[in-house]
Every structure is written in structure tokens, then in C-alpha cells.
Amino acid sequence: MYYWNDLAEVPSDIGPTVVTIGNFDGVHLGHQHVLSRLVKAAREHDAAAVAVSFDPHPAAVHRPGNAPVMIMGPADRTEALAATGLDGLLMVHYDLELASLSAEEFVRKYLTDGLHAVAVVLGHDARFGRGNTGDLDTMRELGAALGFEVIAVDDFDALPEGPEDSRGRRCSSTWIREALAAGDVRTAARLLGRTHRMRGVVVHGAARGRELGFPTANLAPESTGLIPADGVYAGWLVGADGTRWPAAISVGSNPTFIGVSRQVEAHVIDRPAEAVEDFDLYGQCVGVEFVERLRGMVAYTGPEALIEQMRLDVARTRDVLSTESPAAG
Structure with a gap:
């Protein structure tokens, strides 16, 4: 083109x-x-x-x-x-x-x-x-x-067999923004014809995820793409070379810790143990694709409770993505 x-x-x-x-x-x-x-x-x-x-x-x-x-x-x-x-x-x-x-x-x-x-x-x-x-x-x-x-x-009816309140509604950017604002990335994907994606450079964060045993790739604040509602999502992290990794994605300020600004970070799951230390994406432009919202943001009583919840998030991410194709969004 x-x-x-x-x-x-x-x-x-x-x-x-x-x-x-x-x-x-x-x-x-x-x-x-x-x-x-x-x-x-x-x-x-x-x-x-x-x-x-x-x-x-x-x-x-x-x-x-x-x-x-x-x-x-x-x-x-x-x-x-x-x-x-x-x-x-x-x-x-x-x-x-x-x-x-x-x-x-x-x-x-x-x-x-x-x-x-x-x-x-x-x-x-x-x-x-x-x-x-x-x-x-x-x-x-x-x-x-x-x-x-x-x-x-003619207008395009994207969800003719969807929820009753969506039938006959014209497919529009406004509807997609509404869905993403509600964290409904499934509906957004159906309207887009692909998973919703953000794109940005991986930057250094506070390293709390690494300290807790769940290292993350943090997107720079100036990343492009509409940020969906705060919460934890199952999705994909897409490398600069097109490599795709299953990921648990966090959006929000992480209320368990005080003074954390809103951010998007992705924890790649199920990497071989020998590849963990070599997995360095800092400075690379990556994509983050949102498949399903798992839960909203919750303030936990301390790191131990948060670690347990993150283990559950990873397990649910694995279950969700096991039925999803890793094809590009």
C-alpha cells in the first residue's frame, strides 16, 4: 500500500x-x-x-x-x-x-x-x-x-446474534470505546474483528513484580492505543519481531502499594526456567493484546495475599488462552 x-x-x-x-x-x-x-x-x-x-x-x-x-x-x-x-x-x-x-x-x-x-x-x-x-x-x-x-x-450490524440490547446497533468507534471503558475486551474484539492492541516501548518500572516473583514488561506512558478499564486481563505480549507470548496483563495503579501511577504491564507466563534471566525487552517496542478481563483491581492486605492472587491470575490466564489462537490481532 x-x-x-x-x-x-x-x-x-x-x-x-x-x-x-x-x-x-x-x-x-x-x-x-x-x-x-x-x-x-x-x-x-x-x-x-x-x-x-x-x-x-x-x-x-x-x-x-x-x-x-x-x-x-x-x-x-x-x-x-x-x-x-x-x-x-x-x-x-x-x-x-x-x-x-x-x-x-x-x-x-x-x-x-x-x-x-x-x-x-x-x-x-x-x-x-x-x-x-x-x-x-x-x-x-x-x-x-x-x-x-x-x-x-449500508451500516454493518456486527453482533446480530449478540445480547438483545446490541442487535441492530451500528458498528462504531464509539461503541468500541464504551466496551473498553467497561473492560469488555471481548465485545471490543468482536467489533474490531481482532483483539484490541496497545503498542509501546518497554521501560523500567519499580521492579515490584520481579521482587514478588512475577516480572513484568512495563509500557511507557506515551504508548499508543486506548487503555481499557483497570483490572487484570489474559492476553498476549507481542515482541518487536512478531514473537507472541501468553501473558497476564495488569492495568491500573496497583492499589496494594501507595503512590503507584496508572500503568500497563504484562507478565509472560510459562517461560522455561533457563530462559527467564535472558528475557530482556527493555527499550523494545512491543504490542499488548487484551483477550479477556479476569477481574478488577483490588487492594490486598499485603504482598502475601497479592502473590496468591497473582498465582490464581496466571492459572486463569493459562485456561483462557488455551482455547485462543495466538494469531496476530
């Missing part, structure tokens, strides 16, 4: 293309539904399949104090978009100047003049142009005037 940071980087002979636009935070099943239709349409038109996205998220520009936390970091989003079969991704810098473009100005500059689009694929909730005044009907009008086809894609 070609990646362009600016319209000026797009080759002048790029056309024809079939294009879609969106933030694609999470690249969830709803996004994948639209992108699958995009790729199919591009092949039918003998054209390149191109997605136009924005960085930063528009809400970070218009509502900087109330913008949603991104579900995934830029590297994971690009990787997930590439996996859909896209030929190109144009990441447009979002600022007030871009936001001031009318719907027609945006379409002319980016879709027709810039990308030579012969078709545009959109979901029914798509909005674009100044004040989000452009919608699917607007795009159809512009398509008729400027000579491109508009393909509408």
Missing part, C-alpha cells in the same frame, strides 16, 4: 481511482465493510483503491479538551488499513484551513483534481466539508456534476 502524507506526494498519473473518506479509528468491522466494497469497486473499474483519512482527528482540532482517545495508534491503523487490500492511503493534515473548505471545494481538491476519482464509496453516515454540511446526498449531487459514480454502503 502506498502512503502519502500530503496531496502533493500523490503521483500526477495516479488515476483512475475509487475513493472513500473517513477517520477509520479502530479500522473496525464497519470500516472493513466499507473498505471491502471500495476494493471490489476499484477492481471492477480497473482503478486504484484509495482511502483519504485525517490526522489529527478532527475532534482534536474543534474540541481539543473533549476529543476522544484514539482506539489505536498511527502505526497500527496504517497496518490494519493495508490489510484490507487498499492500494493507497492519503493522510491529510487536518487543521482549520482544511475545515473551512466547502463540501464542493473539498471534493474538487482531493477527490477529482487530486485523485482523479471515477467512483466514491461512502457509508450513509458520512459527513464532509465545512461544518460537516456534506452528506451522501451532497456527494451524489457532486458526482452527477463532476462525473463520478457514488456507491452507498
Whole structure:
């Protein structure tokens, strides 16, 4: 997949293309539904399949104090978009100047003049142009005037056989954020089509886990990906080379100890005894994937009670992951 940071980087002979636009935070099943239709349409038109996205998220520009936390970091989003079969991704810098473009100005500059689009694929909730005044009907009008086809894609019902209150609900980034805020990483995974992942550099912590017999890989505070609710999770630690290890993951401030800031740390389970001392991930960029929440955070009476609980957490992690595929999230 070609990646362009600016319209000026797009080759002048790029056309024809079939294009879609969106933030694609999470690249969830709803996004994948639209992108699958995009790729199919591009092949039918003998054209390149191109997605136009924005960085930063528009809400970070218009509502900087109330913008949603991104579900995934830029590297994971690009990787997930590439996996859909896209030929190109144009990441447009979002600022007030871009936001001031009318719907027609945006379409002319980016879709027709810039990308030579012969078709545009959109979901029914798509909005674009100044004040989000452009919608699917607007795009159809512009398509008729400027000579491109508009393909509408219906909403995607991710959990048709799920809980009654979820049936018929549109798959959305908002729903995924709600699930992660509740620690419901199972629902988040069903909406994403893969396990939720954080990514970051392993840094030195207070070494309490090592002292207790459960050494952990601690993610740096600036790691990317939405942090789920505090608690202990079964999941996977993914090394920089793609190696995957089963892990018990702790999220929170560890209330048994005073003055510990919120952190994400993963204890790899079932390593051979001879490999324990050689297992050094400091400074490496790793992924942490959340499969199932085992429990919330609890303050224990002392280290002995905490050690016993951690033994139970490891046993439950082993049980949960024994039925899970270690395939990449």
C-alpha cells in the first residue's frame, strides 16, 4: 500500500481511482465493510483503491479538551488499513484551513483534481466539508456534476446474534470505546474483528513484580492505543519481531502499594526456567493484546495475599488462552 502524507506526494498519473473518506479509528468491522466494497469497486473499474483519512482527528482540532482517545495508534491503523487490500492511503493534515473548505471545494481538491476519482464509496453516515454540511446526498449531487459514480454502503450490524440490547446497533468507534471503558475486551474484539492492541516501548518500572516473583514488561506512558478499564486481563505480549507470548496483563495503579501511577504491564507466563534471566525487552517496542478481563483491581492486605492472587491470575490466564489462537490481532 502506498502512503502519502500530503496531496502533493500523490503521483500526477495516479488515476483512475475509487475513493472513500473517513477517520477509520479502530479500522473496525464497519470500516472493513466499507473498505471491502471500495476494493471490489476499484477492481471492477480497473482503478486504484484509495482511502483519504485525517490526522489529527478532527475532534482534536474543534474540541481539543473533549476529543476522544484514539482506539489505536498511527502505526497500527496504517497496518490494519493495508490489510484490507487498499492500494493507497492519503493522510491529510487536518487543521482549520482544511475545515473551512466547502463540501464542493473539498471534493474538487482531493477527490477529482487530486485523485482523479471515477467512483466514491461512502457509508450513509458520512459527513464532509465545512461544518460537516456534506452528506451522501451532497456527494451524489457532486458526482452527477463532476462525473463520478457514488456507491452507498449500508451500516454493518456486527453482533446480530449478540445480547438483545446490541442487535441492530451500528458498528462504531464509539461503541468500541464504551466496551473498553467497561473492560469488555471481548465485545471490543468482536467489533474490531481482532483483539484490541496497545503498542509501546518497554521501560523500567519499580521492579515490584520481579521482587514478588512475577516480572513484568512495563509500557511507557506515551504508548499508543486506548487503555481499557483497570483490572487484570489474559492476553498476549507481542515482541518487536512478531514473537507472541501468553501473558497476564495488569492495568491500573496497583492499589496494594501507595503512590503507584496508572500503568500497563504484562507478565509472560510459562517461560522455561533457563530462559527467564535472558528475557530482556527493555527499550523494545512491543504490542499488548487484551483477550479477556479476569477481574478488577483490588487492594490486598499485603504482598502475601497479592502473590496468591497473582498465582490464581496466571492459572486463569493459562485456561483462557488455551482455547485462543495466538494469531496476530
